[in-house]
Amino acid sequence: MKHIRTSLLAAALLAGVSLAAQAADLLDDVKARGTLRVAVEGTYPPFNFKDEKGQLTGFDVDIAKAIAGKLGVKPEFTTTEWSGILAGLQSGKYDVIVNQVAATDERRKTFDFSAPYVMSYPQLIVRANETRTLRTPADLKGKKIGVGQGSNFADLAKSFDGAEVRTYPGATEYLQDLATGRIDVALNDSLLIPYLKEKTKLPIKAGAPIGKAATNAIPFRKGSPNFKTAIDKALADLMADGTYAKISTKWFERDVSKPIATP
Structure with a gap:
């Protein structure tokens, strides 16, 4: 009986340790x-x-x-x-x-x-001196949009009815085209735009958010x-x-x- 009680006590102690470990x-x-x-x-x-x-x-x-x-x-x-x-x-x-x-x-x-x-949001990027209203997909009909090739933003831009989507290897290329007027707007993550603006030193600014947050x-x-x-x-x-x-x-x-x- 003593051996049984000892075994039961040891089992109980091990179970307690196991439960404590699980509860950590x-x-x-x-x-x-x-x-x-x-x-x-x-x-x-x-x-x-x-x-x-x-x-x-x-x-x-x-x-x-x-x-x-x-x-x-x-x-x-x-x-x-x-x-x-x-x-x-x-x-x-x-x-x-x-x-x-x-x-x-x-x-x-x-x-x-x-x-x-x-x-975070998808957000338009426009030229610093942009005065047109570019906020909704309807506003982008007939406009040229620059995006990164294969990005989620490229897929989003392609969903805008009547927009002309141009894909680029990276942000530097399409922002350069934006600054020189070859495209009307660009599209990227709202969080990256201040960084891209600072990095490229181009005359661009954040436009309107567009799409889902x-x-x-x-x-x-x-x-x-x-x-x-x-x-x-x-x-x-x-x-x-x-x-x-x-x-x-x-x-x-x-x-x-x-x-x-x-x-």
Whole structure:
């Protein structure tokens, strides 16, 4: 009987350990470690990239640092190609991805996500001296639209009835044609336009948003409700105390957590 009782006690203790392990929350690991392990591509300006000194910088890098600060830990960055970034998260190589990840229904089957922290739109780009009303698909009938070859924006532009879509290898080429009047408008992600304007130094400006908005969030492995609460609170606090707006304005000239203002 003593042997049986000992065996039962040992089994109960093992079961307790197993349940405790299952109940462990990622927040506990992050706090104990003192670091938030963050994955980014590192080659995706202006979101995350290496500056001229080889230092990792960008909007997402600044946001990740600010979140880690709110959690009371230090950020620890890993750079990895997009093709394997979600698999690395699933295998536990890092805690979160802060890299403009869309929280799709398919991804939610595998990961939990923070509250959205970025709102993005397809947006027209026009010449700096443009005076015509170019806001809707109807306004673009008969107009020449420049887009990147094979991009989602090319598909969107082709859906505009009567528009003439011209595809280019990249943004530099179609923005040059826009500036010189060879095309009427261009189309890209609203978040990239300030960066493209600064990079090219061309006489262009952001036009009207067009098409559906999309939101991006921070993914992490399932089963850590305390961690999700902490991440969401950190984001909310950053927005409440003005830190988020400061970071966003630095990179995009506006608060990208809010709907875009129509020009």
